[in-house]
Structure formats: C-alpha cells, structure tokens
Amino acid sequence: MKIVSITAQAIDCGFQSQKLQTSRVASPMSRFPRFAAERASWMWPTKKVFVRAEDADGTVGWSCTNGGEIVALIVTAQLARLLEGERVEIAESWAQMKAALLPNDRSGFAMMAVAGVDIALWDLAARRAGRGLVDLLGGARAGRLPVYATTARPEALAGQGWHGLKAAAPYGPEAGEAGLAENIALLRRFAEAAGPGRSIMIDAFMAWDADYALRFAEAAAGLPLKWIEDPLPPDDIDGLIRLRGEMDPGIKLALGNFAFSLADCRELLRYGLADILQPDIAWAGGITEGLRILDLAAEADTPVILHNSCEQPWALALAAARQSAPTVEFVDRGDDSPLYALSGPRPEIDDGFVTVPTGPLHNRPPSHIAAAFGDQT
Structure with a gap:
C-alpha cells in the first residue's frame, strides 16, 4: 500500500448524553464532591475520532477511536507525516508510530492515536484485497x-x-x-x-x-x-x-x-x-x-x-x-x-x-461522517 493521505477529525457523536455518563457512576474523581454526581462533569475529551487513510489507487480505510481533539491532533500533526507518501507494511508502520511517540508518551491518548491509524490501515488492506477483516x-x-x-x-x-x-x-x-x-x-x-x-x-x-x-x-x-x-x-x-x-x-x-x-x-x-x-x-x-x-x-x-x-x-x-x-x-x-x-x-x-460481521466494506462510518472528510463514497 502506498499511502497518500491520513486525516483525522474529532466529531461530537453524543457520548456525553448517554445514561452511563449522566447518572452517578463511581470513578477516580468520585472523592471530589464537585465531580461525584456524574462522569460527564469531568470526563476526558469525548468527541469520537475518525481516521481516514487513502491509498494511491483511491481505496480508503476507516477507523474510529476516542480522545477527541487531543488524539486527532496526534494523528494529523505527528503520525500522518510518518506514513504519507510511503509504501507501508502495517507492522512496520505500527513500530514507527510507537517509536516516534516514545519520547513523550506511551499510553492513553498516544496509543489511541496509534490505534486509530492502525485500524484504518487494516481496513484499507481488507478493502484492497476485497475481503472482510475477519477473513x-x-x-x-x-x-x-x-x-x-x-x-x-x-x-x-x-x-x-x-x-x-x-x-x-x-x-x-x-x-x-x-x-x-x-x-x-x-x-x-x-x-x-x-x-x-x-x-x-x-x-x-x-x-x-x-x-x-x-x-x-x-x-x-x-x-x-x-x-x-x-x-x-x-x-x-x-x-x-x-x-x-x-x-x-x-x-x-x-x-x-x-x-x-x-x-x-x-x-x-x-x-x-x-x-x-x-x-x-x-x-x-x-x-x-x-x-x-x-x-x-x-x-x-x-x-x-x-x-x-x-x-x-x-x-x-x-x-x-x-x-x-x-x-x-x-x-x-x-x-x-x-x-x-x-x-x-x-x-x-x-x-x-x-x-460476526463478514464480507468486504463492513467498516464504514455514517454518510455524514464521511462527508465531513469530503468523502462521498
């Protein structure tokens, strides 16, 4: 695969309004009275992060992870430039992304960003092969x-x-x-x-x-x-x-x-x-x-x-x-x-x-998410 672009966007999909966020749920913040009543009062950036990876032949792979604007920034400002314009092999690309982030972080948001790109690359590989990921x-x-x-x-x-x-x-x-x-x-x-x-x-x-x-x-x-x-x-x-x-x-x-x-x-x-x-x-x-x-x-x-x-x-x-x-x-x-x-x-x-989802092209975001990337396919 030769990657021509990797892009990411943080999009509000209503995570904070679900009942598990708006009802009382114990958390590491429960000991602070201000944040005890609901997780939505303190939760980390909760916009979903969609990652789009495009191959030179026009095939597109997608993924979705968490971490909001922080993870989207890591993908676009750091990880994308490692892979764009390169012929990639997924395991080697994973190692490059992990190594590039190692001086600053090796957990949390950093690994969500690596996951977002990695899953999109696997999806891209499955689409290029015309096979389902499970296959x-x-x-x-x-x-x-x-x-x-x-x-x-x-x-x-x-x-x-x-x-x-x-x-x-x-x-x-x-x-x-x-x-x-x-x-x-x-x-x-x-x-x-x-x-x-x-x-x-x-x-x-x-x-x-x-x-x-x-x-x-x-x-x-x-x-x-x-x-x-x-x-x-x-x-x-x-x-x-x-x-x-x-x-x-x-x-x-x-x-x-x-x-x-x-x-x-x-x-x-x-x-x-x-x-x-x-x-x-x-x-x-x-x-x-x-x-x-x-x-x-x-x-x-x-x-x-x-x-x-x-x-x-x-x-x-x-x-x-x-x-x-x-x-x-x-x-x-x-x-x-x-x-x-x-x-x-x-x-x-x-x-x-x-x-179990089978067949090619199963991993696909809703049309309005794809449209936010300018993707009409």
Whole structure:
C-alpha cells in the first residue's frame, strides 16, 4: 500500500448524553464532591475520532477511536507525516508510530492515536484485497459470539438471553457504609433481572481501594457475582496483589480496560492479577497490538474479553478469528443511540449472541461522517 493521505477529525457523536455518563457512576474523581454526581462533569475529551487513510489507487480505510481533539491532533500533526507518501507494511508502520511517540508518551491518548491509524490501515488492506477483516485475520471460527451486557437499566434487558449483566458501581469509599449498601442493593437488582443461572458483574472504574473492595466482596457473598472490574487504579499493583490474595477466589478480577499496550497487559499477567483481561482494541494500539495481546494472554492461559466489542467490528473480527471460546461485551446506550453505528451497521444481537460481521466494506462510518472528510463514497 502506498499511502497518500491520513486525516483525522474529532466529531461530537453524543457520548456525553448517554445514561452511563449522566447518572452517578463511581470513578477516580468520585472523592471530589464537585465531580461525584456524574462522569460527564469531568470526563476526558469525548468527541469520537475518525481516521481516514487513502491509498494511491483511491481505496480508503476507516477507523474510529476516542480522545477527541487531543488524539486527532496526534494523528494529523505527528503520525500522518510518518506514513504519507510511503509504501507501508502495517507492522512496520505500527513500530514507527510507537517509536516516534516514545519520547513523550506511551499510553492513553498516544496509543489511541496509534490505534486509530492502525485500524484504518487494516481496513484499507481488507478493502484492497476485497475481503472482510475477519477473513484477513484467518477466518471466523464461529458465526455468532456470546454477549454479556453492561447496562444502567437491568430490568429493560431482563429475559433476553444475555450471558451476564454488568453494573457500573455508583459509589466508592467516599460514600461510606450507606454507599456500600447501595452498591449491594444494585447488585441484587441485577441478579433478579439476570435470572437464575446467569452471572452478574460490577465495574468499579478504578474508584475503590483494596480495603473497600474486600468489604464489598464480603458483603456480596451469596450473590452470583462473577467478577469485579478495575476496582483499583491500574498502577496500584500492591493493592491488586492483596486483593488476589485475600478476596474470595470465586470472585474474579477483570482488569485491563486501561491497559494501553502489550507492556501494560504483560504487567498484569506477570503477577497473576487478571483472571480476565479486558483491553480495548481502539485504545490499546489497534489490531496489530491486539494480536500480540491475545497471543500473550493465550500463553498465560488467561481469558480475554475485548472491551466494548459490539461497537467495534474489528474487535468482533479479532474475537471470532483469534479466540477459541470468546465472549464479547455490549454496552447498552439505549434503544436508538447513534454510537452503535459509527463504524458500520448496528450489530445484530439475538438471544444473547451477536452476529460476526463478514464480507468486504463492513467498516464504514455514517454518510455524514464521511462527508465531513469530503468523502462521498
């Protein structure tokens, strides 16, 4: 592929208006009263970043990631100039982008930017080959994948065959015993909605400490709690080691939403901390790094559930082609959120399974997004 242009734009797609942003959800900012009521009050730049990569033959590849104007600037001001006018091989291009950012950053926004370009290059390669991404990755091992749902409205999702329902914890240590009781009451609602034999999970979004997480796990005894997700800041390795050593072993630790690279994931696996690894392909360096993460996790015999998979056709393709028994995540944003269709048609989910996207040209933004780049195809 010879790249003639790589462009990026940050576009407001309504992320801040979804219920998970406007309701009380625990976060690292919960200890500051001004920011405790809702995540939208402090969240990082939330415009979606669309990346467009064009080949010399006119073929165009697309991707979508997060990070707003910051990530768009990294793509356009730094990464694009490394690749434009060059014949590229994806793995080498990934290495060049990572190396060029290394003096300043190797996580967060930087890796979202690398992911945005990398996914667009993979999409471009699939289009040039006239194949679906899942086929380029080796072919789907199954046409449908089991799905668990993250939701703020468990009753609305009851009885739909989900392979588990996950809550966002509303409270952390700052809310004391009353907040702990509210978290447990929320889990009881989820268990009732999930029904007999179905798992429930809770995402603490890095808001807790080890003492609080242990108290929560003890209070949750008797509930079908499968895992606690990201209970501590990812750099609190000592706290995570303590949790793994003292918490009921029947409750798993799901970690890695904020692991932005193979190195971050390796750190979690080295200490045996992650019972389930949950990186986000659009944050953790894209498909190229995602393949390495999946290989690393397989070597460690650690299950991987790719974060927010059902909004990312490339994540579904990776799960279908490169995992032996995958489960994927659906984030419930309401019945008609535009966030479901930013990278292709809304995923088809029926009785707890999602259909794997196949065929060429699946990864495509809505026409108004493409038009913002002057692309009318």
